Amino acid sequence: MPVTDEMVCFALYSATRATTQAYRSLLEPWKLTYPQYLVLVTLWIEGDQTVSSLGEHLQLDSGTLSPLLRRMEQAGLVRRERRLLDERIVTVTVGDRGHDLRAELAHIPARIAAGTGLPDEQSATALIETLHRLTETMHAVSPQHTGDETEPKAEKQQ
Numbered sequence: 743m744p745v746t747d748e749m750v751c752f753a754l755y756s757a758t759r760a761t762t763q764a765y766r767s768l769l770e771p772w773k774l775t776y777p778q779y780l781v782l783v784t785l786w787i788e789g790d791q792t793v794s795s796l797g798e799h800l801q802l803d804s805g806t807l808s809p810l811l812r813r814m815e816q817a818g819l820v821r822r823e824r825r826l827l828d829e830r831i832v833t834v835t836v837g838d839r840g841h842d843l844r845a846e847l848a849h850i851p852a853r854i855a856a857g858t859g860l861p862d863e864q865s866a867t868a869l870i871e872t873l874h875r876l877t878e879t880m881h882a883v884s885p886q887h888t889g890d891e892t893e894p895k896a897e898k899q900q
Contacts, residue, residue: 754876761854761857762776764853764854764857765779765850765854768850768853768854769847769850772843772846772847774843774847775810777800777802777806777810778810778813778814778819779847779850780800781796781800781810781811781814781819781820781834782819782820782836782840782843782844782847784796784799784800785820785834785835785836785840786836786840786844790833790834790835791833791834792831792832792833792834793807793808793811793822793831793832793833793834794831796811796834811834814837814840815837817837817839818837818838818839818840819836819837819839819840819843820834820835820836820837820840821834821835821836821837822834823835
């Protein structure tokens with residue numbers, strides 16, 4: 743057995759890759775990427791969002807999100823509009839094609855749920871809660887999230 747098979751980080755990485763590949767295959771007939779699908783799902787369920795709130799929800803920085811939204815807007819999936827009172831704020835809404843896709847893609851969550859191999863919704867909910875806790879605790883130890891950008895330094899030998 744390879745040593746990576748015994749590592750939590752590799753198991754998570756492998757599961758993430760498999761899940762993303764499943765989404766890629768399911769979304770390919772509509773020429774959608776997984777991040778585009780996540781934007782649409784967020785807008786369908788949460789309603790209109792500012793670019794910054796979408797970035798927070800999806801954990802994407804503006805350098806990644808802005809080009810993604812531009813391509814989605816060109817395809818009619820979303821619309822971006824600057825607020826009249828503060829033009830720095832851009833609101834994202836579902837476009838005409840994005841509305842049409844909601845019904846067309848309605849089967850995807852069930853297909854992904856079946857792909858997890860989990861026996862019921864309660865098991866899926868427990869897994870999601872565990873993964874959210876893992877994310878929170880990993881953020882707590884990450885220098886990027888704690889403000890400590892350096893590794894602990896060894897004490898000087900005197």
